[in-house]
Amino acid sequence: MYETNYHRAGSIAEAAELMAKAEDGKLLGGGQTLLPTMKQRLAAPSDLVDVTKIGEMNGICEDGDGVAIGAATTHAEVAASDLVKQKIPGLASLAGGIGDPAVRHMGTLGGSIANNDPAADYPAALVALGAIVKTNKRDLAAEEFFSGMFETALDEDEIVMSVRFPGASASAYSKYPNPASRYAMAGVFVAKAGDGSVKVAVTGAGQDGVFRMPEMEAALASNFAPDAVAGIAPDADGLLSDIHGSAAYRANLVTVMAKRAVAAA
Amino acid sequence: MAVEGIGARALRKEDKRFITGKGKYTDDMVLPGMGFAAFVRSPHAHARVKGIDASAALAMPGVDAVLTGDQLVGDGIGNIICGWMIHSKDGSPMKMGAWRALEPETVRFVGQAVAVVVADTQAQARDAADAVEVDYEELPAVVDPLSALEPGAPQLHPEAEGNLIFDWEIGDEAATNAAFDNASHVTRMEISNNRLVPNPMEPRAALADYNDAEEHHTLYTTSQNPHVARLVLSAFYNIAPEHKLRVIAPDVGGGFGSKIYIYPEEMVCLWASKRVGRPVKWVSDRTEAFLTDAHGRDHRSEAELALDADNKILGFRVKTVANLGAYMSLFSSSVPTYLYATLLSGQYNIPAIHANVKTVYTNTTPVDAYRGAGRPEATYLVERMMETAAREVGLSPAEFRRKNFVRSFPHQTPVIMCYDAGDYDVTLDAAMKTADYDGFPARKAEAASRGKLRGIGLSCYIEACGIAPSAAVGSLGAGVGLWESAEVRVNPVGTVEVLTGSHSHGQGHETTFAQLISERFGLDTDAVSIVHGDTDKVQFGMGTYGSRSGAVGMSAIVKALDKVESKAKKIAAHLMEAAEGDIQIEGGELKVAGTDKKLTFTEVALAAYTAHNLPEGMEPGLKEGAFYDPTNFTFPAGTYVCEVEIDPETGKTEIINFVAADDFGKVINPMIVEGQVHGGLVQGIGQALLENAAYDETGQLLTASYMDYTMPRADDVPSFSLSTHETLCPGNPLGMKGCGEAGAIGSPPAVINAITDALGSNDLTMPASPEKVWALAQSGMKQAAE
Numbered sequence A: 001m002y003e004t005n006y007h008r009a010g011s012i013a014e015a016a017e018l019m020a021k022a023e024d025g026k027l028l029g030g031g032q033t034l035l036p037t038m039k040q041r042l043a044a045p046s047d048l049v050d051v052t053k054i055g056e057m058n059g060i061c062e063d064g065d066g067v068a069i070g071a072a073t074t075h076a077e078v079a080a081s082d083l084v085k086q087k088i089p090g091l092a093s094l095a096g097g098i099g100d101p102a103v104r105h106m107g108t109l110g111g112s113i114a115n116n117d118p119a120a121d122y123p124a125a126l127v128a129l130g131a132i133v134k135t136n137k138r139d140l141a142a143e144e145f146f147s148g149m150f151e152t153a154l155d156e157d158e159i160v161m162s163v164r165f166p167g168a169s170a171s172a173y174s175k176y177p178n179p180a181s182r183y184a185m186a187g188v189f190v191a192k193a194g195d196g197s198v199k200v201a202v203t204g205a206g207q208d209g210v211f212r213m214p215e216m217e218a219a220l221a222s223n224f225a226p227d228a229v230a231g232i233a234p235d236a237d238g239l240l241s242d243i244h245g246s247a248a249y250r251a252n253l254v255t256v257m258a259k260r261a262v263a264a265a
Numbered sequence B: 001m002a003v004e005g006i007g008a009r010a011l012r013k014e015d016k017r018f019i020t021g022k023g024k025y026t027d028d029m030v031l032p033g034m035g036f037a038a039f040v041r042s043p044h045a046h047a048r049v050k051g052i053d054a055s056a057a058l059a060m061p062g063v064d065a066v067l068t069g070d071q072l073v074g075d076g077i078g079n080i081i082c083g084w085m086i087h088s089k090d091g092s093p094m095k096m097g098a099w100r101a102l103e104p105e106t107v108r109f110v111g112q113a114v115a116v117v118v119a120d121t122q123a124q125a126r127d128a129a130d131a132v133e134v135d136y137e138e139l140p141a142v143v144d145p146l147s148a149l150e151p152g153a154p155q156l157h158p159e160a161e162g163n164l165i166f167d168w169e170i171g172d173e174a175a176t177n178a179a180f181d182n183a184s185h186v187t188r189m190e191i192s193n194n195r196l197v198p199n200p201m202e203p204r205a206a207l208a209d210y211n212d213a214e215e216h217h218t219l220y221t222t223s224q225n226p227h228v229a230r231l232v233l234s235a236f237y238n239i240a241p242e243h244k245l246r247v248i249a250p251d252v253g254g255g256f257g258s259k260i261y262i263y264p265e266e267m268v269c270l271w272a273s274k275r276v277g278r279p280v281k282w283v284s285d286r287t288e289a290f291l292t293d294a295h296g297r298d299h300r301s302e303a304e305l306a307l308d309a310d311n312k313i314l315g316f317r318v319k320t321v322a323n324l325g326a327y328m329s330l331f332s333s334s335v336p337t338y339l340y341a342t343l344l345s346g347q348y349n350i351p352a353i354h355a356n357v358k359t360v361y362t363n364t365t366p367v368d369a370y371r372g373a374g375r376p377e378a379t380y381l382v383e384r385m386m387e388t389a390a391r392e393v394g395l396s397p398a399e400f401r402r403k404n405f406v407r408s409f410p411h412q413t414p415v416i417m418c419y420d421a422g423d424y425d426v427t428l429d430a431a432m433k434t435a436d437y438d439g440f441p442a443r444k445a446e447a448a449s450r451g452k453l454r455g456i457g458l459s460c461y462i463e464a465c466g467i468a469p470s471a472a473v474g475s476l477g478a479g480v481g482l483w484e485s486a487e488v489r490v491n492p493v494g495t496v497e498v499l500t501g502s503h504s505h506g507q508g509h510e511t512t513f514a515q516l517i518s519e520r521f522g523l524d525t526d527a528v529s530i531v532h533g534d535t536d537k538v539q540f541g542m543g544t545y546g547s548r549s550g551a552v553g554m555s556a557i558v559k560a561l562d563k564v565e566s567k568a569k570k571i572a573a574h575l576m577e578a579a580e581g582d583i584q585i586e587g588g589e590l591k592v593a594g595t596d597k598k599l600t601f602t603e604v605a606l607a608a609y610t611a612h613n614l615p616e617g618m619e620p621g622l623k624e625g626a627f628y629d630p631t632n633f634t635f636p637a638g639t640y641v642c643e644v645e646i647d648p649e650t651g652k653t654e655i656i657n658f659v660a661a662d663d664f665g666k667v668i669n670p671m672i673v674e675g676q677v678h679g680g681l682v683q684g685i686g687q688a689l690l691e692n693a694a695y696d697e698t699g700q701l702l703t704a705s706y707m708d709y710t711m712p713r714a715d716d717v718p719s720f721s722l723s724t725h726e727t728l729c730p731g732n733p734l735g736m737k738g739c740g741e742a743g744a745i746g747s748p749p750a751v752i753n754a755i756t757d758a759l760g761s762n763d764l765t766m767p768a769s770p771e772k773v774w775a776l777a778q779s780g781m782k783q784a785a786e
């Protein structure tokens, strides 16, 4: 690990100011991705600005028919939230399946989506639910926010403050974990909106990160049952392929996880 | 605590220290003025080192020195050696390429060190190591052992033409070929044994301190065998003569074999400390551990089993290619030869066996002994063949094995080993009963009704521990004797210190060894302390590996205890004016049989040291030492049964039940033995389902972190059903056989036999990853549908 300077910001304004002053600053959430990266000497920020103690970035509240979750809220808090369980059960179960207990008690929603690991779980929920990402500069729709593998629409130094998740009449997430990392090899979030429309978002499998499955969405809008998606798989061409699973295997997992998510929703 | 003798489930004395964070590991050691080492490592699997420019690094803050291989060689530091000579079948000695602790000319695996930086802090050392500029000329690399043997393959060492280290054989080839000529059935398989990374919890570390006034070195290090380390560092690497080198292996957090060897880094710290004039510490990070700790296994084999019309085995023929990586590590040559091919007879009567083993260099991390060392490879081969042959001839796997079990002892196999004692029917029966083997068809049908595939598999393993009779291993090429030593010091107040050459790095010696003394003298285990891991305290020892600390290490303690007991009885007899033969030791007292005369153990100990009234001519004191050299290997054996359920949609394998019935001979502490079996089983299941060191063709290790190297976790394994069934080993005083590796040796074939049973396809390599299992399940279902 390289040596670095640690700062704890008390407000968003202070965080922005500390970042502006730093030679090569980085926002620090739960540190579950950034610190291992630094330990492997793949990142060497001069300054770390910890945003997890900023009051307005913490906590979960009701927001219309859905919920708004502060960016510094940990995965464990989301998983345990009665409000989330009641409004969007699929989101609570997704958060409860991230990593292990230590990771869930440190890692944050904001850090996860800002990092946009192609195998991270949250992006599937944001896209399927049509969430809005609120930053210190603007509001971004989930599909605009995630722009490619480890890439987002965030500007340098832009801070994710919270995410607003619209409610769903049915939702579920089904994940096949990578045996080593336990990130998603294929994770499918299925959300049925109040108007009966359905969104299906896939993480872990795509070369460009999270993507939607329009064919599944159409099939489920007319028949919200596992069988409706049993014959639908993504084109293996755009899928990840590595020592843990070929693109063809991942394509199969997408179908199987979609069936299981629909069954659980 | 209390008097807790042989067979007691005594809680581990060492756990308080470990659980409360009071253990003292090498990285906990701090010396005044100490600097930190960081290594400059090759990013290439094969490259010529054209130049090293350290000027930028030397100018960085806190940097003391940047040392290279030319300086190391110039100072007369010796090459790293393999200590077990193997001869090819043509009589020529193995071809050992030169391995320098810092390589000045040609790097041969990713992570090989070419220079070391010493600086005031670890961060400064790492930053400076990054700033050392090495000019490499890349060379073509080869990672696959079969490709390495092909004509035109990249050459690693000038000493080893065609990358062949040796071409060795064992057994009677003509007799084996004749057995195949008469066979009524032959089972043939290609079997590979996947490469593993040991992953002890504590990475390797070293702290070297040179005292120039005394010309004396002290090395704190993560070693399983500090005396062997000192011997090799002195005799071969020219660090210092033995009396000028103290090696201390304090608390060590796991080894699994990987901490047997003397690696470049530890040796460089010793040399660098002398060069820079300050203590030098190095602690491996996890990436360095993946790249440089000796890996395990990596065999490719072809095997053939010849049966007669009655399904009795006539002969077994094996050809194996073993990948030793880029250099020959300390015991690397013995693993695929005498620790492997000598176990190819399994638990069975096999009249003729012939094995040919070729070992090769590749541009990968060196391979050496890893938990089980050769015996897992042998067991996997034998037990996959047994299960497959049974399926082919239409016998139940148990019946086929029973037909061929060895039942009379001693049993001389055609591959050196002479099995001394065992009862293989007992462990097979016990395991099948616990696993409810007979109820399996009903469970399979129930699983099928849920769309799941169930399978059950057996493994009847045998292994050889207690290594080993020194004369025997000497005749087979070992550079050292494999005895053990112990010293029992009774203090004047009757407490006892036992100095042992065995080394505990997770095995619980401080508890089990104390139980021996508790049993013998009726003392509280708290009155006993076990001293190990320091060459200045313990006179000599061969260390801990090959499950030898019980059968060999404790046998040495027993011999020393015999001497202490005999002297204590003489003193007691003299003091109580009785005959020595009438003295009995019971409950911490020495009594005269048939009278009420007695002395406490403490009184006798005190008498030995006050020496006011000792028998005529007796020396004062109560302290005895002993060396124990085993008479034979020991042969732990048993049966494992694994039952799996497969999700054909994802290929996920769940282990529903795992039963182990083991014969370890005498068990000293059942709780510790169970812990050893649990750990071993998890490692074996890890090999079968999850673990694999994967390289790309250029020699980059693809699995160099836990993001990609799958370590087994608690939720990957079920609760195990264990039992032990004792036949005493006749070769040592306690009748012990050893339990440290059995779990890792016996379990992989049980798992794979179960999965292949579920899939109805035998075409599966380890690890049985979800994708492989899914592909087989899908093609199986397609076939069934057609």
Ligand SMILES: Cc1cc2nc3c(=O)[nH]c(=O)nc-3n(C[C@H](O)[C@H](O)[C@H](O)COP(=O)(O)OP(=O)(O)OC[C@H]3O[C@@H](n4cnc5c(N)ncnc54)[C@H](O)[C@@H]3O)c2cc1C
Binding pocket: A026, A027, A028, A029, A030, A031, A032, A033, A034, A035, A036, A051, A071, A072, A097, A098, A099, A100, A103, A106, A107, A108, A109, A110, A111, A112, A114, A115, A117, A119, A120, A121, A122, A158, A159, A160, A161, A181, A182, A183, A184
């Ligand atoms: C062992 C392990 C297992 C894991 N398993 C999973 C898994 O199964 N599924 C999964 O989805 N994830 C997994 N993770 C990742 C985990 O969810 C992390 O918490 C997450 O990726 C990053 O969140 P963090 O709060 O730790 O962010 P950090 O590591 O602190 O930061 C990550 C990045 O986000 C930036 N950042 C942080 N907060 C903000 C903010 N508010 N606004 C803008 N940028 C910000 C940082 O500058 C940095 O670039 C795992 C991690 C580990 C260590």
